[in-house]
Structure formats: C-alpha cells, structure tokens
Amino acid sequence: MLQVFVPTVIYVLLIGFLGLYVSSAIFIAFFMAWLGKYPLYKIVPVAVLIPVALFFMFEVWFLVPLPKGPLETALGYCLARARQAPAAAAARPGRVTFTQRHAVC
Secondary structure: OHHHHHHHHHHHHHHHHHOHHHHHHHHHHHHHHHOOOOOHHHHHHHHHHHHHHHHHHHHHHOOOOOOOOHHHHHOOHHHHHHHHHHHHHHHOOOOOOHHHHOOOO
C-alpha cells in the first residue's frame, strides 16, 4: 500500500512547485519504471504525450485552467495570456474570454 501512497503524496506536493503537467510526467515515468518495469523507449513517449494531451484537452479545448509551474511560464504561456487579457476584456465588456481564463498561472 505504501508503495503507491507515498509517491502519490509526493506527486500532489510537487504539483504546487512544478505544476500539474510536469509533475504528471514525472509521476507517470516513475510508476512505469518502478512498478511496471517498462523499458525507457516506452516510458518517455507515454510520460510526455499524456501530459501534453491533458494540457490541450483542459487548457485549450475545455478552457479549464489547471495549476501551472515554471515550465509553462518559461515557455511564455502564462505571460502571453496575461498580457492579452486586458485587450480582450475591452473588446467584449461583461464576458469572460479565453485569455482572461488563462491569465491565472
């Protein structure tokens, strides 16, 4: 039981520091290697593509902002959205736009 519980607690704590997507990639890779004993050529694509797919699903398509970390900020995702939010608000007063929802980092 502890071999699943302890890594899950660490994963939840890492979300606050690294963001959901990077933490998820580490969590998936760890479990695939440790419990699944998968080879590296299977671990890397799965650990990268699942968080990327979740990013597009939640952030882009469903417009649900999730916790982001320094990687998203370094890539300019948070800052670009925050800079666009005031202009978008002026264009459509009274409506919450895509960029306003994504201005939260």
